[in-house]
Amino acid sequence: MFFASDNSSPAHPNVMEALVNANKGYTSGYGDEEAMDGVRKSIRELFEAPNAAVYLVATGTAANALALATLTKPWETIFCHRNSHIEEDECGAPEFYSHGSKLTLVDGSDAMMTQEKLQTAIDYTGRIGVHNVQRGSLSITNVTEFGTVYSLKKIQILTKQAHESGIKTHLDGARFANAMVALNCTPAQLTWKSGIDVVSFGGTKNGCLGVEAVIFFDPEMAWEFELRRKRGGHLFSKHRVLSAQMEGYLADDLWINLARQANQAGQKLAAKLSKFSEVEFIHPTHANLIFASWSRATHDKLAAKGAKYNFWPADPTSTGSAEEKLSARLACSWSTTDTEINQLLSCFS
Numbered sequence: 001m002f003f004a005s006d007n008s009s010p011a012h013p014n015v016m017e018a019l020v021n022a023n024k025g026y027t028s029g030y031g032d033e034e035a036m037d038g039v040r041k042s043i044r045e046l047f048e049a050p051n052a053a054v055y056l057v058a059t060g061t062a063a064n065a066l067a068l069a070t071l072t073k074p075w076e077t078i079f080c081h082r083n084s085h086i087e088e089d090e091c092g093a094p095e096f097y098s099h100g101s102k103l104t105l106v107d108g109s110d111a112m113m114t115q116e117k118l119q120t121a122i123d124y125t126g127r128i129g130v131h132n133v134q135r136g137s138l139s140i141t142n143v144t145e146f147g148t149v150y151s152l153k154k155i156q157i158l159t160k161q162a163h164e165s166g167i168k169t170h171l172d173g174a175r176f177a178n179a180m181v182a183l184n185c186t187p188a189q190l191t192w193k194s195g196i197d198v199v200s201f202g203g204t205k206n207g208c209l210g211v212e213a214v215i216f217f218d219p220e221m222a223w224e225f226e227l228r229r230k231r232g233g234h235l236f237s238k239h240r241v242l243s244a245q246m247e248g249y250l251a252d253d254l255w256i257n258l259a260r261q262a263n264q265a266g267q268k269l270a271a272k273l274s275k276f277s278e279v280e281f282i283h284p285t286h287a288n289l290i291f292a293s294w295s296r297a298t299h300d301k302l303a304a305k306g307a308k309y310n311f312w313p314a315d316p317t318s319t320g321s322a323e324e325k326l327s328a329r330l331a332c333s334w335s336t337t338d339t340e341i342n343q344l345l346s347c348f349s
Contacts, residue, residue: 009333018248053222076136147289159195177259258334
């Protein structure tokens, strides 16, 4: 019963097979290999963006930090939600790679920025010239850190606000496929057609070993990103290990099917948990992440049976009444089974 992270799920056999096949013989490196040419072509077709610049890195942190550093000067700020991944889980990487850009934290329920809060933050920034940091970029996380999904309309409103203030826009899509499946939209609709300038397109959480694409819809930004990727130590010499994974991931819509499996598992688990009176949901379940609370006694039963998940926001103290409600995050992945779901549910009463 492993519900701790979709990031910890195994790589899909098709991805592994693509990696093994790519290991045969000699090939160019640093992204000049034939497989990467195919990846660029596939991603440009999927996103309906024939001129997009496409790059691969091994981690989501590298994808986000390098993309945002390309969009944001050191004396500028990155607008993001208070509970965004770049704020809570990247150890200051965006600030580090941008050489000092700050994060301006914007509020909103369920980890989603509101139009009003974003406008207030934008209006407050750079108001007395050289004495302030300036407006830089906007970063939206979708699926959010609380498992919710921004609608296309919400994204369009936020990106329009940003562009009207001269701000470039970034989408943190570590769970891009899960958001797209939840919205029943196309990659283009979720990105440039909704005002996104650059997207971190994740694979690691959805069936890959470790690969993320960074896609610039304005290719004029590409050269600076290439330099930053190299200078930051994220340009692989044996680049085939990245391009092969992405090649296998994209083939025959595997990436969509895996996200659909993860979302369906999350929805099924949430629906069944809702039938237990002790379970209280903290945030809506839009995709594959569930945030809920239940009694310490049931948490103890789950631990005794080997269930793995994360208390949220942190591990509780070891003492407390059996009836005390403790909150948790459950993550379903492409490999989550009905057996695992039923085993977990058997601990509730």
